[in-house]
Amino acid sequence: MVKPGLPRLPRLARSWRCRPGAPFYGPVMLGLAAALVVGTCVGQSFLLGQFKEPMQASLGIDGTRMALLYFVATLAGGLSLWPAGLAVDRLGLRRVCLLVLPALALSCWTTALAPSVAVLLAGILCLRMLGQGVMELLSGNTVAMWYHRRLGIASTVTSVAFALSLLVLPPLVQASIAAVGWRWTYGICGGAILACWPIVWLAFVGRPEEMGQAPDGVRRPPAAPTADAQRAAGLRGESLNVRQALRTRSFWILTVALAHYALALTAAVFCVNSVVKERGLPEEQGAWVISALGGAMAASYPVLGPLADRLHARWLQAFATLALCGAMIGLAATSRPRHLVLVGAALGVCISAQAAVGATAWVRRYGRDHLGSIRGVVQTTAVAGSSVGPLVLEALADGLASVPSVHAAAGGRYTAALWILAGVGVPVAAMAMLLRGGEAGVQTDPQDPNAGSRPRAPRTRPDTEQAADRRPL
Known part of the structure; x- marks a missing residue:
């Protein structure tokens, strides 16, 4: 049964919340954020660069046209990030993530099947927009929702996951292109992206408040705390x-x-x-x-x-x-x-x-x-x-x-x-x-060298400063 005041949760999150003591759900979301940041690689320059020469040879494109195509796709994809950010604020992280994963997989398959330069442009545009752009936005916002005081430490997990992708994925992609060709390789990437959808559907929760928890897993103040008390505890901004x-x-x-x-x-x-x-x-x-x-x-x-x-x-x-x-x-x-x-x-x-x-x-x-x-x-x-x-x-x-x-x-x-x-x-x-x-x-002391890194008790007139x-x- 769903507790009053809390939204209906995914299946895994519901079973987690029902456990005695209800441990902090943040580590689970941190793992999902790391998976999302690895998923951005299908639209990142370092991985797309591995496909550049095979694409040019397959479609008869010279280097100049390929560079222009990449520029147009990157710029057009970037211009769509603000509407994507608005969608995240209005629909929530979970809904947008469930929509983006199939769209990104479809973009991989469109690129893999591209019969012409126009279709290739559309595929790379979507890869840059959804992969490099929206997926990275989702990953960063997910960590920011679940962690606050320990945000720098938590973001280490996603950044190290991306760094390891830089080391591991390029040689794997090169080997796959040599074995089955660039089209099948991008098709496999799309399948791997789509395979993550059930996991997100079962486990993804946008905010700790939906679980009755607080960022960093800290205990909430007593019932009906004042706004000033929440600010002093670092739980409200x-x-x-x-x-x-x-x-x-x-x-x-x-x-x-x-x-x-x-x-x-x-x-x-x-x-x-x-x-x-x-x-x-x-x-x-x-x-x-x-x-x-x-x-x-x-x-x-x-x-x-x-x-x-x-x-x-x-x-x-x-x-x-x-x-x-x-x-x-x-x-x-x-x-x-x-x-x-x-x-x-x-x-x-x-x-x-x-x-x-x-x-x-x-x-x-x-x-x-x-x-x-x-x-x-x-x-x-x-x-x-x-x-x-x-x-x-x-x-x-x-x-x-x-x-x-x-x-x-x-x-x-x-x-x-x-x-x-x-x-x-x-x-x-x-x-x-x-x-x-x-x-x-959070009011900060301008004389404090760590201002901006830890909260300070609110002053007498916080609303006027x-x-x-x-x-x-």
Whole structure:
């Protein structure tokens, strides 16, 4: 029998809640979030790149048309993330997840059966929109709903799962393509995605409140607590909607930093093989960067994730940006194979730090009620930056190549362009240090070095004061 005031739950969740003592359901949801983040791989660049050459050979597409197709699909898919975020807020995580999984499987099968460039464009567009975009949104929001104080530690699980995917899936996909072809391989990916649907239907719960629990598994205050008491316990926050978030300084600082990260990271990964070829190194050594990236990410996030629970977001954001700048400078100056490993390691650390910021900063600053729509806007910006990154790099490289003195001093087609993109990151890192304030609905002490990482008892007039991170533009 369903308890009064609680919604009807999936079968596994109902049986879990009926157990004596009702253990915290968060670890189950954390496992499902990790599965969702692995499912995003079918639309991620590192896996789609394994299909690039077979697709071109099968459909007779040259490299330029394939790059343009990828750009259009990525940009169009990114523009749909804000409506997807609104759907998450209105329909709930569970319903959207049950709709997205079959749609993503269908996208894999559409791509696998594509008889023409137009159908391939539609398939890749849906893969980028649903795989890289909506599934990542669902995974991040799921962890944010179930964890608050330990959000940085909890997000370690999903980030390590993604890092291990970087290490394991590319060679598996390459072996499958060699054995059965790229079409059957994408068909198998679609089947694996659809196989997760029954598990989500049986076990997925969007919020701990639906189970009569609280984030982090903490005990709720006594019956009918006041709003101030809930704020002091860290169990209640005042959520901002998209319009309110857009009027805060911290939103634009974090969004600009994320856009630079997406643009520069995609540009760096895009030109790795070309730089390797320019320097006269064996072409297969370009793959060392991805391997080192995955290993460094898996090793660094267990450190950086928990730090997000202790440090202010400005420190991690500045560190992520500077790590990316260092990786791009290293790539521009690389001349030996071991340099490529260091570049990949720096990129992996950068991704871990940026992921730690993304997992914790948005929900702590703007609350949970409108998190889907806010993250939808943010991810649209990130996808747009990712889609134009290679184009910006190529435009800079072509423009600087026409200046003989610059080209001769650089010693490579992409060298000067990489230095410029790295230089842009320095003011972005400085801007990140302007972040102030703390959590949504929790008053913070501006003199506290950990403001934004732990709650402070509300002041006498909490309704008339705002944290510094909500200062309007």
